[in-house]
Structure formats: C-alpha cells, structure tokens
Amino acid sequence: MVDVGSKIKALQMSQKITQHEFALRLGVTKSAISSYENGSRLPSYHILIKISHIFKASIDDLLSSADKKAQTLSVSGLTDWQIAAVKSAIDTYRTWNAIRGQVPENMQKLLDEFVETGALKDKPVTFEE
Numbered sequence: 001m002v003d004v005g006s007k008i009k010a011l012q013m014s015q016k017i018t019q020h021e022f023a024l025r026l027g028v029t030k031s032a033i034s035s036y037e038n039g040s041r042l043p044s045y046h047i048l049i050k051i052s053h054i055f056k057a058s059i060d061d062l063l064s065s066a067d068k069k070a071q072t073l074s075v076s077g078l079t080d081w082q083i084a085a086v087k088s089a090i091d092t093y094r095t096w097n098a099i100r101g102q103v104p105e106n107m108q109k110l111l112d113e114f115v116e117t118g119a120l121k122d123k124p125v126t127f128e129e
Contacts, residue, residue: 003039004036004039004042004043004062004063005037005038005039006037006039007061007062008033008036008037008043008051009037011055011057015055019033019037022054025050026050026051027050028047048062048063073086096115100112
C-alpha cells in the first residue's frame with residue numbers, strides 16, 4: 001500500500017514547512033495534516049492537487065509506491081499478440097529471477113552468461129540427474 005502520509009511528511013521536512021504553516025496553505029486544520037501524516041486519513045483529490053502544487057510534485061509521485069524500479073510501460077501501437085509477448089517476457093524474467101536466487105553463486109554466473117548470450121563460452125553444458 002502507498003504511504004502518502006510519509007511522503008507528505010518527508011516533503012514538509014525537506015522544505016522546512018511546519019504542520020501549522022502547511023495546514024494554512026492547504027486550508028485545513030493542523031489535526032488534518034497530522035491525520036494525513038499518520039495514515040489515519042487520506043487527503044481528498046482537491047487537497048492532493050494543492051499538495052502537488054505546494055511541493056511541485058506530481059500527484060503520481062505522491063501516490064506511487066516506494067518501489068523505484070516499478071515502472072509503467074506504454075503498449076500503445078502494439079498488437080494484442082505483441083502485448084501478450086511483452087507480458088510473457090516480463091513473467092519469464094520474474095520467474096528467472098526467483099529461480100536464480102535459489103542456486104549457488106557459481107551456477108548463477110553460468111546461467112547469467114547463458115541468458116545474456118544464448119551460449120556458454122567454451123563450456124560444455126551437462127545436466128545430471
């Protein structure tokens with residue numbers, strides 16, 4: 001879940017804005033600001049717009065998850081088949097990453113080499129049961 005309150009509090013602190021000053025600028029009470037910060041209340045859409053203007057941050061930045069690697073990919077202009085292929089590739093890489101973490105480090109390097117190049121340099125591949 002997105003922690004909007006922590007982001008709001010961090011932005012206030014970074015710009016050295018007190019709860020009282022922030023409340024005045026938003027047109028809400030200081031207790032409303034406290035409720036936003038501790039997560040017991042979410043700001044309305046109208047208030048989110050004001051917050052984004054005060055901090056010069058997009059609403060998306062305020063509401064997005066903390067995971068910096070999370071991204072949105074545009075699939076506009078792709079066919080349904082191409083979109084399915086992209087989804088499949090993403091799922092394959094997620095599975096790969098999960099499996100990779102379960103093998104010894106020396107085997108990880110061999111697997112990485114194989115995935116990146118499609119072959120192993122001067123090394124025969126053997127599978128034992």
